[in-house]
Amino acid sequence: MSESTEEIVTLFGVICLGLMLGRITWRGISLGTSGVVFVALAAGHLGYAVPQTAGTVGIVLFVYCLGIGAGPSFLGMFLQRGRSLIILAVCMIISAGLIAWGVAEMLGLSPGLAAGLFAGALTSTPALAAASERLPLDTEVAVGFGIAYPFGVVGVVLFINILPRLLSDRSSSTHGTNGNTPLDRSITRVLVDVTNPNVAGKRSRDLAIFAKANCQISRVMVNDKLQPPPASFQLETGQRILVVGAKCHIPEVVEVLGQECQDVEYVLDVERQHRRVVVTSKNVIGQSLKQLHLLSKFGVTISRITRQDVEFVPSPSEILQSGDALTAVGELSGLEQFVEFAGHRERTLEETDLISLLLGLTLGIFVGHVNFELGTLSVSLGLAGGPLLVGLVLGHMGHIGPIAGWMPRAARFLLSEIGLSLFLAQAGAQAGGQLFSVIQRYGVVLPLGAVIIVIVPLAVGVLLAKYVCRLGRLEAAGGICGAMTSTPGLGAVTSMVDSSIPSTSYAAVYPLALILMTILAPLLISQL
Structure with missing residues (x-):
């Protein structure tokens, strides 16, 4: 078997095992597609490799579909949902970025490791994609993501369970519900x-x-x-x-x-x-x-x-x-x-326009390679930012000339999952060889840093929701989960109350959070 054939077989095997791992559920919590990165880290540590171009193709597909899906509601959130949820999400994400920078400076972490901790603590695969695209191939970004991700998932779920003690009943009643009376909204x-x-x-x-x-x-x-x-x-x-x-x-x-x-x-x-x-x-x-x-x-x-x-x-x-x-x-x-x-x-x-899809992806790649001169600094959106921006514009406008911005949900979800799986498999396998050396070098300080990056934005979110934004308990819970891009956290909320308020707040904040994290991850790298 040739080397290229072995890499393709490894790629499919890693994705398959990773998705199987992601389906394992414990108390309502599962890894989902992110399970691929853990299997890939193990495969890389054992000396297996996957095709390098798989990660590049995966990034472009994933962020483009993300933009297409978020485009219709992204601007609408600013116009219809008011400022409170926007303030909540922006402050939480910026605080997470600042804490990640502070942890990296105190511990002397590499830019890749710091960006990986930031992305993993906020369970944001788009941030991981944006950071990976900005860094050399041998960086530790996937290692940081793999270490921080479990703390990001479990931390938000545990936080949601104690949130009712932090926000009073009166704050919840300002929205006309205390969450104790189930309503059948079918x-x-x-x-x-x-x-x-x-x-x-x-x-x-x-x-x-x-x-x-x-x-x-x-x-x-x-x-x-x-x-x-x-x-x-x-x-x-x-x-x-x-x-x-x-x-x-x-x-x-x-x-x-x-x-x-x-x-x-x-x-x-x-x-x-x-x-x-x-x-x-x-x-x-x-x-x-x-x-x-x-x-x-x-x-x-x-x-x-x-x-x-x-x-x-x-x-x-x-x-x-x-x-x-x-x-x-x-x-x-x-x-x-x-x-x-x-x-x-x-x-x-119901059918995806393949010509529009390919033209949109190509346009996104070209936009990502355009350099913007900011004084002495030359900045480009890259393979993560360019397709994301084009996807957002197409999703919002519906079309640009002959390029259609509509894609059926099933097709968009499939392409997004394929892209994310390809990217995680390549990034994890690439970083797997450094996994144990990084853990031995830093010891317990990396998990401790990840915990801090998780806790601080959650605390900021509660304080803002209670004293500044005056959000009800259910709206605050959905908004905080959306800002942390935590679907398991939202699942924990909806399992406790029969109300659509958390889901509505989550859906309003989630697209903004994904885009802000995609921007902040490369910015964090540039400051380290």
Whole structure:
């Protein structure tokens, strides 16, 4: 077997064993794809090698898909989520970077080892990728990552369990929930018999309860058949309407309208009256449903929106973002007109445009090699920053000329996982030969440094959430987990409470945290 063949076999073997290791779960905690780096470190220590180009290809694929996925919501977070979560995330990440720099200076750590500790403590593989791309091949960045990563995972999970003692109940109640009352937020349909004469002659937008409860009238019963509501639809007593909303809020709407129809069977004409539309058109991006007047223009009602894998019933003030998947209900002719107006039918976008993918990757590589002159300093984004920036812009805008920024979630996730696995396998195998020599050289001070880098930003986050940002307990928990890019931490939160607040805060902060860490890791290297 030739040397190149052995390296390819080793690459596949390391990735396979690493993913198997990542699937092992202990008390809800697992390594995921990061398990690859631990197997790769062991393989490198035993003298095995993987193809050098695997890491380069992996970095480009991973960060480009990361940008495509974060692009639609990244700018929206600044515009819609307010300053509190942004301040929380920025201060936590900067404090982690400063502590990593201080630890490196005190212990005399190499730039690669310090950057690896920073990336591992914050469980950030994008930061590891950015640091690796800036350093020579024989650096210790993957060793630092492997040492700090377990402390980053376990530390956040343990911290989440003591967070209720650090934040008072009053801070949690400022958000209207103390997290003790579980609410069923699953989306459901209820057929309602309108009996309240006070709502007769009114549209749903005239009743505040619909906006408050985020519910929609998706169909009205005509001659024992459910039909989409016409543009001129008004409520009348004796009507039977189909209301869509969260199960915990629908009773409030039913109470205002009349009563729920019991034991009434109905059939939905999903094929003719229903479309899933992915928003890509400038006609609707950045506009609220109220501003678009879809019912009067097309006879279409938006009953649900799926954004960042979260499905919800929108309010009239909901602003549409690029990549939103809309569930539109209406007559066939109006639906087809709306599809052309808003974007594309979802099933037409299930295939990845390989030409756009390759052009986007190539453009990202070129952008990464552009040098920016800052006085006497020449700076470039590199193979980690260039594709990330192009991915963010494409994801936000939808396309740049002929290059499409849309990629189906399954394809994006697959390419991202392949890229990350390739990069971790190469980086770990490259650094594995130095693993034990580094541990023998520094002893217990490296784990101790990793613990400090984990604890300080968590403490900063609690202080800011309690005294500066005035966040509720659940919003603070989600925001802190997002700033630490800790999915296991979020899992610990959601296992304790039945609320969507932590997940919403996490989703708002997570893209910003990934990008800031990608920027800070090379900056940390330059200062050491």
